[in-house]
Amino acid sequence: MSPLLFWIFVAMMLFFGGMVVLNRNPVASALSLVVCFLALAALFVSLDAYFIGVIQILVYAGAVMVLFLFIIMLLDLKAEVRRRVNLPAMCGGFIVIILFVKVLSDVSYGFEGGDAKFQAISQGPQGDVWHVGMVLFQQYNIALQVVGTLILVASIGVVILSKRELK
Amino acid sequence: MVTLNDYLIASGLLFAIGFAGVLLRRNVIIIFMALELMLNAANLSLIGFSRYNVHDGLPDYNGQVLAFFIITVAAAEVTVGLAIIVALFRARQTTHVEDINTLKF
Numbered sequence: 001m002s003p004l005l006f007w008i009f010v011a012m013m014l015f016f017g018g019m020v021v022l023n024r025n026p027v028a029s030a031l032s033l034v035v036c037f038l039a040l041a042a043l044f045v046s047l048d049a050y051f052i053g054v055i056q057i058l059v060y061a062g063a064v065m066v067l068f069l070f071i072i073m074l075l076d077l078k079a080e081v082r083r084r085v086n087l088p089a090m091c092g093g094f095i096v097i098i099l100f101v102k103v104l105s106d107v108s109y110g111f112e113g114g115d116a117k118f119q120a121i122s123q124g125p126q127g128d129v130w131h132v133g134m135v136l137f138q139q140y141n142i143a144l145q146v147v148g149t150l151i152l153v154a155s156i157g158v159v160i161l162s163k164r165e166l167k
Numbered sequence: 168m169v170t171l172n173d174y175l176i177a178s179g180l181l182f183a184i185g186f187a188g189v190l191l192r193r194n195v196i197i198i199f200m201a202l203e204l205m206l207n208a209a210n211l212s213l214i215g216f217s218r219y220n221v222h223d224g225l226p227d228y229n230g231q232v233l234a235f236f237i238i239t240v241a242a243a244e245v246t247v248g249l250a251i252i253v254a255l256f257r258a259r260q261t262t263h264v265e266d267i268n269t270l271k272f
Binding site: 003006010013014017018020021026029030033036037040043044046047048049051052055056059060063064067068071072074075077083086090092093094096097100101104105108109111113115116117118119120121122123131132134135136139140143147150151154155157158161162 | 168169170171172173174175176177179180181182183184185186187188190191192193194196197199200201203204207210211214215217218219221224225226228229231232234235236238239240241242243244245246247249250251252253254256262265
């Protein structure tokens with residue numbers, strides 16, 4: 001992928017990610033999050049991870065964000081009214097974030113493997129999904145079963161949580 | 168030429184944005200969306216490491232499989248979390264975290 005496209009998608013991702021946090025209206029936040037995830041999927045495709053890119057769009061930008069919008073509309077949330085800001089908490093939050101970005105830049109620029117060259121790959125006639133599937137179903141078969149059970153447990157939990165009277 | 172560092176920095180900045188959202192916002196739903204941002208930032212760095220670690224002309228697919236598992240667990244987490252938020256809203260008629268302080272010391 002050309003560097004120009006990379007930086008365009010990174011800028012889109014970070015801008016709309018920032019809008020998620022800055023918007024006062026929850027619906028606008030959710031829609032910004034959709035655009036952020038689309039740009040992220042484009043970055044995955046730029047890394048030749050087509051399967052994960054498609055899953056990102058289907059699962060996140062599709063299912064998860066529809067669920068978010070559905071809940072926002074179900075609860076009928078209005079744009080948040082301004083409240084008195086809790087100043088010590090706000091300052092503490094900013095200090096933690098600034099220190100975090102400082103540590104992050106130190107670690108990233110001191111990381112010697114970080115300037116690795118973008119080597120060409122040849123996935124052969126099978127393509128991306130075939131390779132991911134081979135690793136997933138051979139090496140990580142047990143983990144896959146566990147994750148399937150986890151989803152089952154999660155859906156049972158949601159049914160129980162949404163009952164009106166908990167016993 | 169885009170290097171691995173560029174992807175890692177992009178992922179780290181996205182994580183910082185999500186972190187800022189969790190620390191600074193007071194609406195439970197927005198906090199939840201910021202959590203999703205942080206999970207996706209982790210995914211971006213995993214895919215980046217996978218793509219830049221080339222063996223025999225193939226990227227390291229372990230990273231992509233881990234990202235796949237993260238997406239699956241995140242989807243399960245979203246359903247349970249939103250169910251909890253709906254139950255909370257039924258009990259308290261609010262999504263503002265400062266109104267929910269029964270457990271606060």
